[in-house]
Amino acid sequence: MTSSAISPTILLVPGYWLGAWAWEEVLQHLTAAGLHALPLTLPGLDDADPVRLTRTLDDQAAAIEKAAQDAGGPVVVVAHSGANAPVSLVLDRRPGLISRVVWIDSGPAAPGVAFAPDFPKDAEALPLPAFESLGHQASLEGLDAEQLERFRSRAVSEPGPIVRRPVDLTNDARFKVPTTFVCCSMASAQVKELAAGGHPMFAEVAHLKTVTYVDLPTGHWPMWSRPADLAGVLVSEVASA
Template structure:
């Protein structure tokens, strides 16, 4: 029988426009490896929710907290949280509030956000939701490398517009204990060495990274959605990170 140190529960949280379905290919590999996982669809990204456009960052953080309860998270049984892309804001909130319940955070082509951060500070108050942009426009912001025509078609068909309140939500942090939680950066769009150079230089997108006590870098060269372009490799990285000691 494995214990929590060798097989902690892994919460998988995808970024904007995505739900639990985004992890399907990664889950196949993790399940074959015997890993305990909880893939999440954050509030606001469930197409069946008639009130989804009104969901907030607080709602998303609360849902992650509930998933931690479902996983029986405790100081003796902390969970691993995997945050892809725009899931970084609600995950950072949860990390700030419950650092003792988190064994490690794995940021997939993402990273922790700083206090006061707003994803879209210029988004108008009357913006109800943001649909998935055309791929030519999206590709200028985030790399689409490695995605097949089938993957892109699935992305387009299943993407759910991002709620305006989430885009305008402000992250307020108060607990420096979050900085002691072991952290892994899975670097896809930008190599890890460049990420750390930007962090050390105080780049606003990466500056928070340099504050953490234990940061591991793993390069996975591909586009911004490695769960589709390199699912097997990503699953292997997540499994290794989940059981990796701090330092």
């Protein structure tokens, strides 16, 4: 068993439409392994927040930063999917606060990029799309009907200010934070190839100084399709941190 007194705190940051609840199964495995993990619900994704639709990427980054500071020791940030924008902001602003970042079927955001820059200004939020449409954007492999129903019933629409906002990054020290890519719907060989070829979505990858790749073949939501295996990867990465 790993001692939580000397191990990093693991901050589990979910992607679009998700809250801390998305990590429930992974959290059980991490706790059983003796690790201290804290799943987050980012500002804007708390359905009980009466002003959640006004929350911004800066609010989300501030929440992650506060959680890392409150940990009182080394922190590993695990970022899934669309969590890459606020996590990239934290890495840019406080790179020394994070001992390792683990991207789950995701990667660092590039400067000036927004999730949906043309999202209508009069639209308050982006709801979870129909699964037929979502499946063309991100793999649903490994999710059964019950898991999809839970996803649908618990998903929270993403605030417009968050999906429209470009990410402002200026600090090259973010590239020095040790980085792990957990590659699920896209194999690590393809990620490396796209990064080497200068693909815009992977522009930041080529600048990273210390990188580890782990293949975990499944769909875009491995916390549900392969929770035990994902937790095992995180246990290994925490040991290296």
